[in-house]
Amino acid sequence: GEDVEQSLFLSVREGDSSVINCTYTDSSSTYLYWYKQEPGAGLQLLTYIFSNMDMKQDQRLTVLLNKKDKHLSLRIADTQTGDSAIYFCAENPGNTPLVFGKGTRLSVIA
Amino acid sequence: NAGVTQTPKFQVLKTGQSMTLQCAQDMNHNSMYWYRQDPGMGLRLIYYSASEGTTDKGEVPNGYNVSRLNKREFSLRLESAAPSQTSVYFCASSPFWIGSEQYFGPGTRLTVT
Secondary structure (H helix, E strand, C coil): CCCCEECCEEEEECCCCEEEEEECCCCCCCEEEEEEECCCCCEEEEEEEECCCCEEEECCEEEEEECCCCEEEEEECCCCHHHCEEEEEEECCCCCCCEECCCEEEEEEC | CCCEEEECCEEEECCCCCEEEEEEECCCCCEEEEEEEECCCEEEEEEEECCCCCCEECCCCCCEEEEECCCCEEEEEECCCCHHHCEEEEEEEECCCCCCCCEECCCEEEEEC
8 A cells, every 4th residue: 555654753963964764655656745844833845846856956955856766855954943843755646635654753953 | 825724723622522623725726635643643634625526535534524615615523522533633725636735724733521
């Protein structure tokens, strides 16, 4: 079945880079997404990558996609305390709702 | 644009009581969804509506009913609340087909005692 896997926790020091990893199962997914959830809030669409791309950069965020290994990563450069949140990756396996991972809780240590 | 709005923000129910969670979006989106979020369980899809007039079950539909009242509004009803339904409930919408990106509301925190 469909399953998106993420590690549950990541802790980094302020100013360092964070890398959050995700593996997905459906090779036909057209888009892959990253969402951010701050405490007490809903999920916010952070960025996405089209399946024919290897990399997408958006300011401090870099998304890398390895289709062969079905591996997606989100790199946050110069991580700040405001980046502390839960990050979810999601795949779209065709004409069905997105499948979300369980989320990675990022803690930024000042 | 307010985006996706949910009411109420907080609710406490006693076991056996009923209530309806309201969701509305002002983005003219076609598809709408209801999720619950529990610690360690991630997001679990309860019901979704691909378009006005249609609804489908998700992963955990038992104990819930939904109504797609019109294109803007999608409500979730608990007929007889149980403590196992204590959770944070999120509504979301997506602009195009059922697999396109989703935009989330701020959530309703429900406690059933």
